[in-house]
Structures are given as structure tokens and as C-alpha cells.
Amino acid sequence: MAERALLRELGADLGALAARVSPRAERRPAGWDAEAPPEAASPLALQAQLDESLALFRALRRRGLHRHARRFFTARWTLHDMLGHLATWAAEFRREAEVASRGEAFAEAIPFALSVLGPFAWNEARATEQRGRPLRALLAEFERDTAALRDLVATLPATELYAPHELPLAPSGDPDQRLRGNVALIVLGKCSHDRYHLARLAAWLDRIEEEDR
């Protein structure tokens, strides 16, 4: 069969299937309350967002990060530091999810500085630790810990995914006043954190690659 004819038939098949499966498309998916739409926190949605983190990260890796590792990404941090930050938080989010899923308590708190930028002092301390480590180790750790968190979510029953838990983060700065959440919230926080940084990293790479040309 000629390619054009094949594509025409495949397209027709897909179009016919689309018309058949949803002859009267709902305005919204079934059971959706317009005032309180469901959050993207179902077991499948959580895994999908973790897979998205991995996909974005791997796309970044394919651009050859080693040659830019010592360039400054921000005023204080190089690309190496930034990737170390991602690896640090991949490990931390994984640890928190594992501890919470076992119903155990967190012995330590991570106080925030009073800003929207996250736990500043904690981040700086971890960045110093990561600075001397090989880049390939940091990259491997991000992938390993993100995949492990995804696989944990895949196996947890809903009761453990959404069970309330006191988490290490202390947004007010007071270590005795910690965030209450659950494993699902940990995953959403991680994915949001990853997307934020990975988007900025991709834009930064676009810019410096354009400048280097």
C-alpha cells in the first residue's frame, strides 16, 4: 500500500474511532465539580509528573552539561551547584516519602528562611557538600532517586499516599511548627520544584549556546 494511502486510512481510522468513543463530548470529564476541580494528585497523575521530571532532566542531560558545569547559573551558584541542588532535593523528597509511607516521625526540621525561595541556609549547606562531588554522580542520583520515588508511588495504597503526616519543612522558621502534608504533597512539591528549575536551566542553556555560536 502506498504511503499516502496508508496514512489516509490510518487517519480515517483514528478519526472514526475518535468520533465513536465520544459522540457527545462532555463539557468536562465525568464527576468534575467546576467549583472544586480534582487536583493532579491521583496515584497515576503523581507518577506521570515524576516521569515528566525524569524526561525533562534527561533531555537536559542530552545537551552535554559537563562543558558548562563551571559556568555561573546564578550570582552564587554554578551549573554544577544547581544540578547538585536538584540531586539533593531528589534524595530529600524520596527520603521524606519513604519515612512518611512507613508512618515514622521525622527527627529533624528544615526551617525556611522567611522568603519564597525555600530553605536558604539548608540549601547552602547542602550545596557546599555537593560541590566537591563528580557531576556524573549528581546526575545519576537525581535519576535514581526520582525513579525510586515514582516506583514507591506505584506500589503504595491510597491510604498511605494520602495519610496525613508531619513533614520536616518548617515554613515559619520555627522548627516546632512544621508543614502537615502527605506523600502525595511531597511528590507534588518535588515535581513543582523540578519543573521550576529545569525550565530555567533549559532557557539558560538556550541563551549561552546561542551566545557561544
Added chain:
Amino acid sequence: MTTTGPASGEAPLLRARARGEASADAGFEGFYGLYARLVRAWLVVRAGAVAEDLAQDVWTLFYDRWQRWDVRPEMLQPGAKPVLSFLFQSAHFILKAHRRRLAAAPASLGGEAEPGIAEPSDERESPQRRHQALDAGRCLELARRILKDDELDVLLGKLAGLRARDMATTLGLSEPAVDHRYRGALRKLQSRLRVARPSAKRSRRG
């Protein structure tokens, strides 16, 4: 032939969002109207009976992301389909997650086979009848049966009008590799259809 809705595409909805001319909800409704059937069709081909449930998760993901969607200039370029690309990504990962959970705990999750769309017709049919069945709307079922997962994903994306760059990150492939998978998928289908239609070949010679 693509099933992506009106020729005007995504740009009007994206532009309205960027300019604050439409609410997030109005934009969501617009994209839902544009792509709901296509997303369900993708999932029916890939997951069969559970497509409806999986589609719910896909649209929830998009609804959540759309609230904070940053409309960048490249998204408004001709041919760009950033929302369809996101829906393709979401469907791909939701399907993977579904299979992963089934593999992890099939009994507790009520796992069952994914029958997909109808199986080919009765084996007692004449070869000619089977050939006609393959030609008359069964190309997609053939694709589902003989293509590898990534080849089928690429084919479904291309049929919907996505470019290699729209699928590459999701599939973990370079853009040339996406196109390579696509060409490989078409060659497989053509090869199988050639085998299924020897009489057509003879008639062309005669």
C-alpha cells in the same frame, strides 16, 4: 489527515490566555472541545476499556498545568501545538503509570487485560475478506497489533499532527530518532499490508 480540530488550532486560545482576554476555565473548555475525542482515541488504542479513566487523569493534569501556563512566543508559531504536545506527554505517562500499578498489584487494582479495539475477524473468513477487513478501517488495529509501543506512540502522535520535536522529550528520543521510529512503523505496516494483498499486486500487473 489529522484529527486535531479546526484549522485555527491552538493559537487563538493561547493568545486569549496570554492577553487576559479569556479566563483559564474558558481556555480549558476550548482545548477540551478541541482535543477530548483525540485523547480518548489515543487511549482506546493503547489501553482499551480503561481509556475513560485514564483520560480523566490526563485532563486533570492539563487543567492543573493550564492555571499557570506560560504562553511563550514560540508557542504561537505556525504549526506549534504545545497543548497537544502536553496532552500527548500526559497520556503517555498516565498509561505508563497505569501499567506500572497493574504490574505492582494486579489483584488489588482489579487489573484486567487491555483488549484494545476489536480483534480481527473470524479465522474462517476467506483471505479476500480478511484483506478487505484490513483495508476497511483495520489499519489502526493492525498498527496496534504489530508495532512496538514507541512506534505506535509516534504514529499516533504524527497522525494527530505532532512534530518530532513535540514528542522527543516525552519519549526520551532525539528528534531524528522519532522520525526514524515513524518511518519504521510505516514500513512495517506497508510490508504487512503487501503480504495481505497479493491479489491486488497481481491485478496491478495485469
